[in-house]
Amino acid sequence: MKTMRQKTPIKVLPKVTPLASRGNSGNNLQSDPVHVYCRVRPLPCESDLSCLRVTAHNTVVLTPPEIAINYKITNLKETQYIFKHVFEASASQHEVYSSVAQPLVEGLVRGRNGLLFTYGVTGSGKTYTMTGDIHHRGIMPRCLDALFRTIADFQAKKFVFKPDRLNGFDILSEADAMLERQAEMHSKMNKAKRNKELDPEIASKASVEPSELSGIDEDNIYSVFITYVEVYNNCVYDLLEETTIQKTLQSKMVREDANRNMFVHGVTEVEVKTMDEALEVFQFGQKRKRVGHTILNAESSRSHSVFTIRLVQAPVDNHGEHAVQDRNAVTISQLSLVDLAGSERTSRTGNTGQRLREAGNINNSLMTLRTCLEILRENQMTGSSKKVPYRDSKITHLFKNYFDGEGQVRMIVCVNPRAEDYDETAQVMKFAEMTQDVQITRPTPVKVDVGLTPGRRKANQLFKLAMNDIEKRHNEGVKVDVDLGLVYSLGPNFPELKMNGPEAQEIIRELVKLLEMRIAKRRSLCDDYDARQDRFRMNLLKIEKENVALKAENSSIKGVLNQSRQKIKAMENKIVIYESSIDDLNRRNRTLEERVRDLQTQLNQKTQMLNQKEIEKERQRKKFTSKIAVESEKMSRELEVKLQEQKNKLRQEMRDKDERLRLVSEIIKGETPIKKVARSNSVDELATPLTNHVTGTPNGALQTPRSRRGVAVANPRHRRSRSTGERWLEHRAANPVPLGTILQPYYTDRKSVTKLTDARDVTGAKASKYCLISQDADTEGEVETKIFKGDVVPTVGGGAQVIFNDVECLKQYSPTRSPNSRKRSSSNHVTTVAVPVASAPTLAEIQVTSSKRSTGIEGVAGSGGKKPKH
């Protein structure tokens, strides 16, 4: 995975120099790389996401956003680009101008060519940087302002220079210039028309911060000419051509002049004397420019515009007043300011039709520029001589002389940091980075030396001033005694000499006098000259000494400088290392942060789930608690009612029995015969309710359980075992009260336990039936044996539960015994009563688990389960 590029690799140039490859014989010429600057514009909206950050004064880092194509295709993380300088969003127009363009204008004044172009995605601020707006003026107006401020005092009078059609200039004499001036009157008419179309604000807002340039030659005469062309759909249009706007402009040809410089043939060159004039001309051309509307930029440039400032300079003559009338003495330099159209991905702009074709053309020309620079670089680096396809596009054709000839080339890459622009911005950055490797020959200063004394113009001006002053004072009647010092002149001219007359002697005498005066003058001049020479020599010696001292100082300063440079280099290396480790740490930090975020999310989800479960559990618990409360309330009410019924019934029975017993005792005592008769019946009567209770027969006859033959007796509570292998778990007291009963339980396969201490007693015995045998004394003191019967049902948790579904009750008593003297007898009548479970006595220790008519003991295997309690 490619992560972070540490530094733009420094390309090692091979021995073959670019100059050699171009066939230049002067191998002492030096070259410089194209200076590439990066300008980051502010985000269009505060809410926009940024994909770029400036990490140092010359470094930007591009981070692919998730929407970027690159993000999906590769795992590319961040890319670092290093430029000559990076201007942050807060950088002012002045900063950009003074770092990038001012050196080019200084070069222009010194006679060097320069090219500055802005390159970038549409809407990235190219036009803003190059032209600016009224309040934030861009590079072009600032260049003009600086130029005019610098050459203000040295400008030529109108029409001293006249552009020819071959990219050169003619120098006009004063007389010719006069004729030209007359012709100008005519063209002014057109110009006035042109000015009407201009924005009146332009001139008034024209001034910028004063800045004068160095490098001006005061013995030169200067003149500024402007051309403004547009390259649109691979055609070159002259924006300053004098046509009506409706009339279509004709495409111009790009040609090469005698000095191998490219130029637009027949282009209109307008001489401008002031900054305001220059801006007016620019505005005029600007109105004709094809500015189309696209989605991405409301005022998008649909063409490349080339604004060229040509500076023509010629030396002044010996009198320091007029230009030397020699074409060869003229120096021409030019600065081209190029605002390239924005590169754009058509899918994103949503352009169709004409706009789409335009975009295709724009992209083609930019691609050609790219290809040219790539091949140029390859040629320079490898020494190959591949043909650079400058001619494939008009814009590269126009630039040819900069890249292939001599000049200073600078590029400003404009960047919009918006995440949406990432893919295009990455392409632009790559191209810009590659451009930095292209070498351009350093221009040799073109200085035409005409062998005239330096400073003559100033001397002339001073002399004129002095003469004017003297004349003025003389006119005012002031006696002016001017001491002009020693004038290096041998005196007035020789007088007219005619030696053929009688005055010849007189003339000879005068001549001798004059000659003697001249000899004396010559002697004094020679003395003065010698004295001056000595003084000059002394001064020269002094200067030489100073020079030697300065040289020594200079070399020591250079040594210090070298040391400082080395230190700076070492520091820079360290900075690079630190930066890379910081990036590394940042990356790791981000990864860890992501992990923490993931874990936090998981934790939150789990906590949420737990909370939900807790709530659910609480809900269930409440539901069951209320259900249990309702059920137990209901059951206790039912039990109470039944108990009450039972008690009432028993009381009634007791009362009946007492009554019968009273009757029996009266019969025994022989009180009445009726009562005797009644005696036999009374025994029956006495027995009847009991028998009825036992057998349920309605006839009231005293019957033993064996006489049930006549009546179909069925026990509804008896259920046949579902399997023959029914196994009982008998749970009984350790020492049961012996009963001596005849009726015996008939379960054969059983296991008896006296205590249920572990759930395994239920689950491990493999019993399917369970019975709990309890013995108690009833209200009459008789032993009552109750067998609570139930099914053992295995539970889901691996335990078992007992569902009680039957109670058997065994009671023994004698029917003839008075209730008060009843004794338990094993031979007495035995009755088995089936009692519905609901009426069975409550077992406090039995956990009620089932509904309605079932009572259960729940046993769960394992330590976590509930143990049945008994």
Ligand SMILES: Nc1ncnc2c1ncn2[C@@H]1O[C@H](COP(=O)(O)OP(=O)(O)OP(=O)(O)O)[C@@H](O)[C@H]1O
């Ligand atoms: N550095 C900046 N500061 C403030 N505003 C800027 C800056 N750069 C650009 N802008 C604004 O962004 C908008 C688009 O800029 P501009 O027209 O210069 O883009 P462009 O690159 O020339 O586009 P195109 O290639 O489509 O012509 C303009 O409104 C401009 O004022």
